[in-house]
Amino acid sequence: MSNVSQLANTLIPSEIIKLGNEISERIKQGNKIYNFTIGDFDPSIFPIPTLLEQEIIQAYQHKKTNYPPANGISELRQEVSHWIKRKLNLDYDPGSILISGGGRPLIYAAYRTLCDAGEKIIYPVPSWNNNHYTHFVDGKHICIETSVENNFLPTAESLIPHFKDATLLALCSPLNPTGTVFSKEQLIKICEAVIEENKNRTSQQKPLYILYDQIYWTLTHGETIHYHPVGLYPELSAYTIYIDGISKSFCATGVRVGWAYGPSEVIDKMKGILSHIGAWSPMAEQTATANFLKNEEAVDTFLASTNNKLAARLTLIYEGIKQLKSEGYPIDAISPMAAMYLTLRFSIKNKKDPEGNLISNTAEMTSFLLQYASLAIVPFSAFGANKESEWYRLSVGTCPIDEIPIMLEKLKAALDRLQ
Ligand SMILES: Cc1ncc(COP(=O)(O)O)c(C=O)c1O
Structure with missing residues (x-):
């Protein structure tokens, strides 16, 4: 018999938080991680509108x-x-x-x-x-x-x-x-x-x-x-x-x-x-x-600028993935449409990592990407999709644009090491 409610006891912990803990652990160990897991914005790259910020301050002052x-x-x-x-x-x-x-x-x-x-x-x-x-x-x-x-x-x-x-x-x-x-x-x-x-x-x-x-x-x-x-x-x-x-x-x-x-x-x-x-x-x-x-003008200007910034990042990564695909790498992506998300596919199941371990499920794919490409992304299985799904969410809300080419190079190098 549990000492908390049935509801509380059966809440499913967020898979993204679990992945987040693994990433934090790697960062603590001194690893640079390209963390594209978060459905949030880095305020130093994507700040809130200046006018909204000023209005909030004024509202408290009033x-x-x-x-x-x-x-x-x-x-x-x-x-x-x-x-x-x-x-x-x-x-x-x-x-x-x-x-x-x-x-x-x-x-x-x-x-x-x-x-x-x-x-x-x-x-x-x-x-x-x-x-x-x-x-x-x-x-x-x-x-x-x-x-x-x-x-x-x-x-x-x-x-x-x-x-x-x-x-x-x-x-x-x-x-x-x-x-x-x-x-x-x-x-x-x-x-x-x-x-x-x-x-x-x-x-x-x-x-x-x-x-x-x-x-x-x-x-x-x-x-x-x-x-x-x-x-x-x-x-x-x-x-x-x-x-x-x-x-x-x-x-x-x-x-x-x-x-x-x-x-x-x-x-x-x-x-x-x-x-x-x-x-x-x-x-x-x-x-x-x-x-x-x-x-209205401030709203429209802000939206246009945010969308430009998001689209630039999404397109750069999408183009990079398409290029790798055309070179024969087992990856794919859906062309960016909206939000800060890109949908990626890694068809690397049943391949072996550089230490000879078989990558047999999505969790092992995610770990491979994290360990060898320093790339942190969220598998669709964390959003209720089939556990065998090869698809991932990549979020650019916290992504400095100049890191994208380096991330793509690292990804290519990691995929080269698959056996
Ligand atoms: C699809 C969707 N709806 C709603 C929300 C909730 O947003 P919030 O509670 O932060 O306004 C989120 C947050 O990630 C979301 O992804």
């Missing part, structure tokens, strides 16, 4: 230190409403918007608000943290394995067989861990299927809700276009809950301002849950974010 309203300050909800109208052509009034201390509490609140124990929750793998949120609500995990052919996003064909009796379809685009996005055609088919499913449900049943996590939507590169359910089918607004915030868009992971919007009755219940948890975003940060969003 003593913005009280409890905020449970759904967030009205100025910020108003600015979010303008921002999503301006950029996404979405019509949500401030009453349908909920502010919280980042995206995480809002995702948790959405799961808690919509799902009862034992209900079916559908999510693709690899994906970020849906397994943990489903565990929190004791939901039935319906994991849909995705493949490179669809850029690791789920297809309608793979989802539809699971729709019957399901409560929640958790989608994310641009996707963590891949940095890939739904094509318009892919998302249209899914949206149409959800509409059809909900037409067939009675008023006694819950609808099938879509949780649409688009926290990376401003970080698109090249020709990439971000699509989202209500933009394609306005009637989906009755059962779509969007998750967004400043963590990734404004390189502000530690500032803690996120927002959700959706049907006001759902948003209101989410507010109720979060106010008991107290997961508010601080007053000063909310005030500052509202003032920053008001300055």
Whole structure:
């Protein structure tokens, strides 16, 4: 018998944290590691917008230190409403918007608000943290394995067989861990299927809700276009809950301002849950974010500059990997589309490391890359994908651009040593 709850006892530890410990150990031993594991930004390379920083300082100087309203300050909800109208052509009034201390509490609140124990929750793998949120609500995990052919996003064909009796379809685009996005055609088919499913449900049943996590939507590169359910089918607004915030868009992971919007009755219940948890975003940060969003030019300039910096890094690594592939090395990559992530493949299973040890599974592949190429990246299996997957997430949020050529040279040298 455990002295803590069943829930606490069965929480799955983060695989990325485990890998992080191994990396720290190597760094402590004096090794230089090219650490591309972190889904965060190095503030010396990707600082938050100067105006946002100044506004935060000023807000504290103006003593913005009280409890905020449970759904967030009205100025910020108003600015979010303008921002999503301006950029996404979405019509949500401030009453349908909920502010919280980042995206995480809002995702948790959405799961808690919509799902009862034992209900079916559908999510693709690899994906970020849906397994943990489903565990929190004791939901039935319906994991849909995705493949490179669809850029690791789920297809309608793979989802539809699971729709019957399901409560929640958790989608994310641009996707963590891949940095890939739904094509318009892919998302249209899914949206149409959800509409059809909900037409067939009675008023006694819950609808099938879509949780649409688009926290990376401003970080698109090249020709990439971000699509989202209500933009394609306005009637989906009755059962779509969007998750967004400043963590990734404004390189502000530690500032803690996120927002959700959706049907006001759902948003209101989410507010109720979060106010008991107290997961508010601080007053000063909310005030500052509202003032920053008001300055459209500063926002657009910041986004353009951040995207240029991210795209330059992603493209440089992608080109390097493609070059190695063309030279016959057993690696591959998906062309960068969005966010700070690049999807890489290492087909090095069943080869031997320089000491003659067989590389027989993903953990050994990851260790080989760390030990011989000083390259730290996260296997998709850490995001719920098949344990045999050869695919990895590489994050450039903490990457000094001048280190990339050196990292690629080291990688090539390590691959040369495979037997
Ligand atoms: C897909 C996705 N959604 C939401 C979040 C949560 O962001 P935060 O709680 O930092 O705002 C993250 C963070 O990594 C993420 O990758």
